[in-house]
Structure formats: structure tokens, C-alpha cells
Amino acid sequence: MAQKIKLGILGGGGDSLIGVLHRVASAMHDQYEIVGGVFNPVFEENIGFAEKLGIRTDRIYKDFDTFVEEETKRPEEERIQVVSVLTPNFLHFPMAKKLIENRFHVICEKPLTTTLDEAFVLESALEKSKTVFAVTYTYTGYPMVRQMREMIQSGVIGDIQKVDVQYYQGWINPVLQDKELRKTIWRLDPEKAGISCCVGDIGTHAFNMAEYLTGMEVETILADLNTRYDDNALDVDGTILIRFSKHVKGVIRSSQIATGEENGLAVKIYGTKGGFNWEQENPNVLYHLTDDKPVQVLKPGHAYNGAVSLDGTKLPPGHPEGIFDSMGNIYYGVAKAIRGLDYDTGEYPNINDGVRGMKFIEKCVESHKKGNVWLDL
Amino acid sequence: MAQKIKLGILGGGGDSLIGVLHRVASAMHDQYEIVGGVFNPVFEENIGFAEKLGIRTDRIYKDFDTFVEEETKRPEEERIQVVSVLTPNFLHFPMAKKLIENRFHVICEKPLTTTLDEAFVLESALEKSKTVFAVTYTYTGYPMVRQMREMIQSGVIGDIQKVDVQYYQGWINPVLQDKELRKTIWRLDPEKAGISCCVGDIGTHAFNMAEYLTGMEVETILADLNTRYDDNALDVDGTILIRFSKHVKGVIRSSQIATGEENGLAVKIYGTKGGFNWEQENPNVLYHLTDDKPVQVLKPGHAYNGAVSLDGTKLPPGHPEGIFDSMGNIYYGVAKAIRGLDYDTGEYPNINDGVRGMKFIEKCVESHKKGNVWLDL
């Protein structure tokens, strides 16, 4: 019988939403115990937060370097095995790099890094370390996303001929309308957010979904981004034409000025034999379309679903699971990998997904700046 | 008290679906009586069809030229006043031109013509004739489309900042997969269908909706079309980037290879204060989104709707009206124009909509051929 995996967490303290998501996710399949980490930069808050979580404070460290130094001193069987990196984006790279080099497994929030070059460095490091590395494209954990992927890859809808992935939010709209207010948002500040706001934050999720589901790589892209206002440096909206091959095309649509939309990630994929429609805000419903039969509505927990989907469903049909459960499934996949058990490649997004994501962001910005030209990916 | 308007019909005989749609639409508001026309090229079938419809056969003519010749001989008060042109696309132009020149009002199926130049000729002719001319972009007749237009134009969602119109169908998919079969389809034959299949047939509807609803003109477009197979000459799929102005962008998505989709015209429009979602297949539901209030679901027949929407709703809330009713509303608008009554410009699509549609088609094909470049519209 397996022991729990020792998990450390970097970031995610205080009122962090991402912190709750990862902690609950780690608990869902009885695979992990949180034994330490660095939740906050301020040591007292750090300790206080650990106490609030009911974690013993002897492995709560004052900073990241101490974390690595002290943990690596411990005997193998006591050492923290995997570290969740939930810090601000610019810290992902240095932390992940050092963790890999010290042979920790890593669960890294997206975006992987702030530049493509950094992403390549991590990729190389992992080739040496052979450790487990996950990038939390959270939405790939939903049972019906996994079911769609399995059905596509087993040929149910034939050859893919059209891909359309949307990610529409409206949250930036009220901020953006106010000239002064928009200057204060870190996501709109190139110093803090990097080269892209909308594509970097959500377009990349849509792109990941396109490749995750089809099992194909996008070959070339043409992006038209929108800053909405002249004095706003970063994109808040972008439509990206994509081609998987000469006659297999698609579109990635991302926006943060789709006023009133909440978290509208939506997938439409069509093949020679059928198609799929799925929406993140109603994640337990998968529509399977064909030329000549009634639309089929697949839901989680039924025997007609495949193994990966069923493995990610904890309760019988009709008991809605949500985004915590989706992240929980990713943690479960990582646990299998860490334990050396069999797992499907779809069970967690890996370094390649992270690198592809960074490439997508950089090429979109470049395509736009060059006047909306096609660029290879 | 008004007498019924005398309506003639060209085409739409036999099992024609478009014929049923126009006939029923013309009957819906007690405004028209069908008094003659040319339903079929074969005279006997033509007469037989008239008898089947219960129309007296003395004004069923053997061909279009005879129709015009004989009708124009009649005294003004007996003469057919308006003619519905439901013939194959390439006949729209010569028929419409001669009808205008002979001072008939015209209700013309879309696409208006087969070239932009022809469209301009009709536009000029109408400037002289001052007669009524409608192009049946059928979907503009839905009460909730009209409601959305009225709300947008009265500023309810503020300044438009993002427009996304989809028109996805799957009907061509099974035909297209078969190399021999696809050669036999007139819509895929440039000789018969003109320069575009998908954009010309449905992309143009999506484009019309974008301009109809926003009251703005698209300034420039960039199109990426897809023939799916090398030996297929015409587009069966196309994504078109659009710009209304520098920072007001959008996308038109049209496809006939969205396998399993039926008639998926769907609108998403976002402004600085709110947004709208609407889908043709569920036409009596309009979602109004804002930054901070619950989503509002508007439905036809309620007092909260505007005059044009209510005028196009015949029964109380909860009694679904459909596409026949939508076309009926367009016929009703045309009747008001013919009678010289007040009407809203949104009550029927006119020659300008027709010309814009032709320009859109031609520019899309040109943009694609030139390597997906921006072209002014």
C-alpha cells in the first residue's frame, strides 16, 4: 500500500485563490500530504498561514533558497517529493529550474515562464533530471474533456477538419474603461505581465486545449490583437487564425473585453465523421454531433465513457463535479507518474505543453506587430 | 382601410422550400395576395402549380418577359405591385433590373447578384426608380434580433468593442468526403455558384447581421478560406477578421464542414456597458450581459421590448414563433414601405445590405487569394 506523497507549496498564501485550488485538489484522491513550503514572503505570515492550515511549522521555510537547502539535506524518504509553484509568473522560471536541478518533481502554474527561452532551459533540464513536471492547464482535468480527447484520438469523429476554441471573459472591461484605473492593473503593465495580457493569460489555455484534444500540433498562426485604447500597451483581445496543415484550419478567439462573460472557454471540433461541442461553464455535458444521427449528450460517470474519464469521476452520474475536481484529477495523474504507475499522457499537461504555450504567446505578439502575418510555430 | 398588396412570384415552384417560406410569410400579416407569376420554366408545371396553390391562372405567365409585358399593360390599380424573385442566383440580376426599370417593387432572395458590379447597377437603378427593394436576409426578422438592434442603437451596451458572428453548418460534409460526389454539387461548381460557396452562402448572412445589429460598417477585412481538398475549387469554410475601426475588431466565422451543425448562426456583441448573446436555432431567447448584474433573458411579446420587436410578435409570451414568422415580419415591413406608412429601417434589409453583402464576398475571396491580406470594404 502506497504512502502519501510529500508535497511542498511555494506561494498561495493569504487569500490566494490559486492556493485553495491546489490544496483542495491535492487532497481529493488521498495521494498527497502537504508537509511544508513557503506560502508568503513575510516569514510571520508564512508561519501563521501554515498554522491556519494545520501544518506543522518545522518545514515552513523563510525563503525558497532555504527550502531547497534544508529539504535536500533530509534523507530521501523524508524529503518533500513534489513542489507546487504558485508564485507570481516571473518567479516560475528560477524556482522551477532550481527545483528540477535538485531533483524535485514540480507542479507549475501557467504560464510556465515569461519567455520562450526560459521554457527551453527548463525543457533541457528535465531531459537530464527525468523528474516529473506538470503545468496546470487546469481545464484538461475535466472528465468530459478527457472523454472528448479519447474519442477524437480513437477516430470517432474521423479526420479533424476544423477547430474553433474560444476563451471569452469580461472582467477587464470595467477596469479598462477608466484611464487612470487601467494604469494600476499589473496584468496591463508590460513590466510585470510580460509581452501579452489576453493571449498570455487565456489565449494560451485555448491553444493548449486545441492541441491537447486533437493530438496535433498547430503549424502556423496569424494573430490580430487589440489593445482597445492607444495608451494601453498590452492586448486585451485577440483572434488568431491557426493551421494544423494546408487544409486543416481553425481559429483561437480570446478576449477580456467580452463584457459580462465570466470564464467562457468553449470548444468546437469537427472531423470527417462527427464533431464535438463543449463549454467550461457547463463542464459535465459533452455534445457529440454527426451527419445523420441525433446529437448525443455524454455525461460523466457512465460506463460508456473511457477509462481516463471514469478515473476522474468520483461520484455516480448526476452529481456535478467542478473545477476543484478537475484540478484534483491533474494532481492524481501527477501522483501516478511520481509513483511510477501507468498513466495516460492526457492525465496531466507536461513540459511540452508549457513550451508550446510560450511559443504561441511569443509568435502571436510577433505576428501582430509585423502586421498580421503568418508565422511558423 | 387598406386593400391587399398584389404580389407576383418568380420561381419557387415544385418542391421549392424557399417558395413555401415566401408564400406563408406573405400571408402572415394579411397584407398580400398572390395574384400571379412564373413559378416554373415549364409552362404546364407552372399552371399546375398555380392551380395547386388555388391561384387563378390568368396571370400565370409563360416566362418572365411576358410577365413584365402583360402586367405593365394593365391599369395601375390592377397591376402586380411587388415581385418576389426566388429564381437561381444568376437570374436575380437581370430580373431585378428589369423589374425596377418597370417600376415594380422587388423582394429579392440573397445573394443579390453574382457580382458586385451588378449590385451597383441595381443600386443606381433604384436611385432613379425610388421603388421599394428588399433583400431577404431572413434572420433579421426575428423579434429578438430586432430587439437587440434597438437596444444596441439606443446605447444600452455602450460603445461596441467586440463583434463575433458565427454561421456554422455541416451539410456539405458528407458530400465533400466523396471525390465524385462533390463534383456534382452546383454550389461547389464555380460556373454555377460564382466565386464563393461558404462565404457567399452563409458568411454573408453573418456579415449582414454584424452590420445590421451594430449600425456600423466594417472598414477592412482579412480572410482565410478553406477548400478542404485541393481539387475543390470553392471555399467551404472561412474565418474573416474584421475591423470597424482601429480598436473595434471582430471576427466572422463561417463553415459548411462543421460536421453535425444544422444552421448555427450565432451572435456575440460586446460594448463598454454590456453584451448580447443570441442563437438562431433558439431564436426567442436573447441574453443581455453586464459587468455586475445577473444575466437578463429577454423573450418576445413582453412589454419591456421595443416597438419593432413587439410589432413582429403575433402571440403572447411563451408561444414560440419561428423562421416563417421571421420572414413574415420582413414582408410586413415591405408592405408598410409600399403603402407609404412609417416604418423603421430595421424592418427589412434593403439594397444597401445587398450591395454590402456582394462587396464582402468579393473582398474575402480577393484577400484570401492575395495571401490573407487586409482589404478595405
Place this chain on the structure above:
Amino acid sequence: MAQKIKLGILGGGGDSLIGVLHRVASAMHDQYEIVGGVFNPVFEENIGFAEKLGIRTDRIYKDFDTFVEEETKRPEEERIQVVSVLTPNFLHFPMAKKLIENRFHVICEKPLTTTLDEAFVLESALEKSKTVFAVTYTYTGYPMVRQMREMIQSGVIGDIQKVDVQYYQGWINPVLQDKELRKTIWRLDPEKAGISCCVGDIGTHAFNMAEYLTGMEVETILADLNTRYDDNALDVDGTILIRFSKHVKGVIRSSQIATGEENGLAVKIYGTKGGFNWEQENPNVLYHLTDDKPVQVLKPGHAYNGAVSLDGTKLPPGHPEGIFDSMGNIYYGVAKAIRGLDYDTGEYPNINDGVRGMKFIEKCVESHKKGNVWLDL
């Protein structure tokens, strides 16, 4: 080739909503021409209305008796063949009776009569006359209702084991709250509306749907009605337990105080092999459920539908048809019967449906008054 059927109309003049519905419905399948009738009790308005409709006024009569007298004098081939009775409820019986006795076919609005005894009289008269008689339970004309009926009757969901039909409206709520206002509503006045408001007006539709779809008769009922206020004589809400046989049960739920509901007729039927869900406000969608397969969503116009459903669909999939089209299908069925053509019994509701409806209303009121007891139907 068939000539049009000569249709007369009683009632439905002025701003009558039911008048529009019947006129448009009669035009939809090119089967009828309206040649005369009595639209209004006031002769001048009657003539004016006919002129507005573009109907020649020589067969517009000053009253019902004159209508019958004059029409029966005409030679058989000129005579009005079928009469639509759209007058206030208490006139249905005397008019229908005289029409039957004079061998007119009749299309009668529901409720058939104001008492069960009257209904039996009509039933007897029809046994002699052998004429066509339809009662317009409008909702049975929807293609997906017909599809559901055909699938149930061909055994697709096995033996029926549970039936639940809802008809919830909210229209009476604002009226009912006001003590003075509710006295002025004819539907709440026993003198004018008869013994029931809610069950008589809408509960009876739900009941008809239950028997129409299952092909079975309800054996016994227990009703609990609600007047909401002590000084309100008639029911505005009622739940009725039904039994088709000892172990096949169900429930009819009807309400006019379901505040905010529009026209919420909804069907749930379950058998040993599957089930169906359908809602009138979204009539083109039929959900077919089973124990172990994905839910199937059937829509009109597809080849997988049966003949009666397809016959009632005028356009290809994805072009929503609505309630006018549903009534049009009933008129089409009546036309087939009048012409002596083959038709399915499901194509129009007949005298038996009308009689069953009256029996249901009377027994519900009796059950309630006796203290919610079981009564045979």
C-alpha cells in the same frame, strides 16, 4: 390535382389572437381558402374585417344562423366544406351541433363545450354524420411531439411506467393579487367561464398530451385544486394524481399562479426501456433517455424521424418552426381527412379527445369538492 378546401370562420375577428393563428395555419400547406364566415357579432365590423383580410364579402353573413341557411342552399361544389369555430366557449356547443347536423366538417377550438353532457351530444351527432371533426389541442401539431408519440407507440421506451405533464403559467398572478381586479376577469367568473379556470383552460391540454402521447386512457384521478383566495370561486392551480392502471401512475400539474412562467407545457414520460423529456417553449428539441446510453437529442427534419413528424416539417434542420406551424400541421391533417386521404390518427385531435377533456375537467372539480377522492374517468 386537388382543389382548395373551402373554409368558413366563426369568430376570430378584430384583434383576436386565435383568429390570426387559425388563418395563418390554414394557409401553410396550400390546402384551404377562406371564403366566408361571421368574424364579428356587429355586421359592419364583420364586413370591415373581411375586407381587411381581402376576402370577398358576399359570403360574410350577419349571423351564424344565416351562415348555415345560406351556405346550405348553395350547390354542393360551391358550399363551404369546413368551419372553424373560434367563438367564446359557450357558443362552441350550439354552433358545432348545428354545423354537424348540416354536414359541415368542423374545426373547433378547445374546450369542446362547457359541459360533458354537451360533449356527448356532439359525439352522438358525429356518429350519424360521419363528418370530420377536430378539436384544436394545438400542441399536438409539433413535429417532435408527433415523433415522441410515434416512438412511444412503436415501443422504443418499452412499457410506460410513469407520466408527468406540467402546464405552468403565471399570467393570472398580477390580476389575482388585486381583490377588485380579479372580479373583473371573465375567466374567474363561473357565469362566463364554467366550473373551472385553470384545469379547464390548461390542465386539459396537459391531460390531452398524456393520453395523446401514450395511447393509453387515464383510468382514475384525484385532484387538489386551489383558488388561492377565499373569495375567488374558480381554481387557478391544480395538481391531479392520475393512474392509467394499478401500477402505472402519473401526475398532471397545472397552474396559472406560477409567477413569471410563460407557457410552460412540459412532458416527462418514462418506460421500462427509456424516457422522453420535451418542453413547449423549446419545441424543436426532444430528449430521449435510456438506462445506459448518452442522451439523444432529436430535432425536426432529420431522416431519423418518422413520417408524421417529417410531414409536419417544412424546412431543413436548423430552421426553427413554431406554434403557427404546429397549428398548420393540424389543419393539414384535417385536410387529408376531408379529402379522404390516408392519415395517421395522430395528425389531428378528434371528438374523442374533446370528450375526454370535458370528462377530465368535470371529474377534477368533483374530486376536489368531495375532499380529494379518487374518481373513475
Place this chain on the structure above:
Amino acid sequence: MAQKIKLGILGGGGDSLIGVLHRVASAMHDQYEIVGGVFNPVFEENIGFAEKLGIRTDRIYKDFDTFVEEETKRPEEERIQVVSVLTPNFLHFPMAKKLIENRFHVICEKPLTTTLDEAFVLESALEKSKTVFAVTYTYTGYPMVRQMREMIQSGVIGDIQKVDVQYYQGWINPVLQDKELRKTIWRLDPEKAGISCCVGDIGTHAFNMAEYLTGMEVETILADLNTRYDDNALDVDGTILIRFSKHVKGVIRSSQIATGEENGLAVKIYGTKGGFNWEQENPNVLYHLTDDKPVQVLKPGHAYNGAVSLDGTKLPPGHPEGIFDSMGNIYYGVAKAIRGLDYDTGEYPNINDGVRGMKFIEKCVESHKKGNVWLDL
């Protein structure tokens, strides 16, 4: 800063679904740590399960009596504070009773007991002990259920005039069809399941929802149950007429033979000013209806929601939370009560909900057996 609450668990070992639900729920708000319990009757499996969960085994006891004996010996500050009772139904009563008497707080799965008399005993015991006692009517934890309750109780929809709660499942259908198979199901065996199957298992949830949301007590009921087959002793379907007062009526509909339905708990509540519709399978959407305004769609996490709803939402709008989160909210409410913090009575179902549920079950069975008569509740 608060320490974690010490939680013990009885039952829920092995592949138990209810065990996963409670464990994850207890972890969601960082309030509890699981320190011991009795997961399985077989001691070795019990220990093995604890090890699998990563719980120290020194407080895993061989049976319930030992659990109580040993824990009560411990000093107050070390002792398990609250115990989740997830054992088979007949064990709820003796365990809960002893736990209360020994001053443990209790979280008890529903149904509370197997008889109403037992429920009364627990109620009396709690009056003395003043400890916290929750019954896990799980569905009351959904943020939009809580929002609906708050809006109803603050008068948003006026005086309640109609309540309709449905709970339809189909899971028993395939089992029930087979004469031999149905004999093997414990839920259909009166020895094991008690006096009711359907009403006891799910009807009671619907009933609880009706009282929870309205804040009113059902005064009298009339039940019609169905065993479907003569040789099946227990109900698998039941419709129950309910009255809150003379003119405020409603209906509880529960079925396990609604073939193909998954977990169809659905609420419709109407008042003099508005109404609500909500469905458990799409729990993050709450429809608010009124006489004259567009339908409003409320979703979790928005500032327009009340405090209890927002407190039960961990992530921003558009990130679907599900049934684990719903149960998590109930655990959170219990934690507040244990800690002596302020909480809303809607934050967890208490002994009164449990007693009312038992009364409902017993009275439904009695009403049915007596020939569907009205009984006071």
C-alpha cells in the same frame, strides 16, 4: 488564530462514495483534520484504510464502543470534537445517541434514523447536550440554493403561493425489471431499508428543500406511492400533495423509475411577486422570474449575491463548483457552530431537519396505506 477541529469518521471505508465526499468536504475550508475513527468493521481493513489515507493509526479503533471509550478518556484538548456518521442507516441512531450523550458534536448522514421515535430521542438528547448536530442534506450547501433561500426570506418573491420540488432518478429501473434481481437489492428489502425506498431516500431530500427554502413548515400531506410490481414491497415512486396552509399548496415528486434520469432534483417556487427555478444537475444557475421583467440568471461569486452564498463560493464567477463544494460548505457551517462563531441557520441542516424528514417519510407511507388520505405533519 483557530486550530483545526479534530474530526473522527465512522464508516466510509473501502470504496465508499460517501466517504470520499465527506473527507474532501472536510478539507475544503481548512477547518478540520481527520484524526481517527472506525472506517470498516474488519479491523485490518480499517487500519489499512487509515494508512491509505495517511492517517496515524493510533486513533483508529476496532469498533465504535472502543472509539467512544478511548476518546472520552483523553484530555479535552486532544479529544476528537466532532464525528461524521457514515454507517448503514440502522446504525445512525445508536451511534448518534451515544455520541451525543458523550458530548461529541455529530455530522450524521441522512436519513437521520429508521423511525420517527428514534429521531425524537435524539432531539431530546440534544436539548440536554447543547452540542452541534448536523444532518447532511447535501444539496442545501450549493451557493445558489443558499442565495434562493436568502432572497425568498427577504421577500423578493413576495408571499409563497406554490411550491413544486422534483427528485427524479432512473437508477432502479434496470434492476426493477428483473424479478430475481430486484429481490437482491437492499434498498428494496424492508428488513434492511425500512418502510420506504423512494420517499425515504430521495423524496425526503425534496421535502427538506421545500421547507429549507421557504422557511415554512408543511402542514399536511397526501401521498400516492407506487411499488410498480405487486411482489415488490417498497415504493419506487411517489407523488405527494402538500399544503403549507389552506391556500398555499404544492407537490413533491419523487421517482426512481424515471428511466434515464440521473439525479434530477429540481425546484420551482412561486410567490406573489416572482418565482425561482433551480436544478441540481446545473447547480450554478438560478433563474429568477417576475411578472414583467426579463428572467434574471444569477450565478455564484457575484457581488449581487448575499453573504451566505458568497461565503460558500471559493473562486470567481465562471469557475464551476460542484457537489463536493456543496458538502464542503455544510462542513464549513458546522465548523463555525463548533467554534462558537456567528453563522446563519441556513449554513447546515440540523436535528429539526432530520426529525421533519423522518416524520415526512412515516406520514407518506401511512397516507398511502390508508388510501391516499390527508395527514397532518
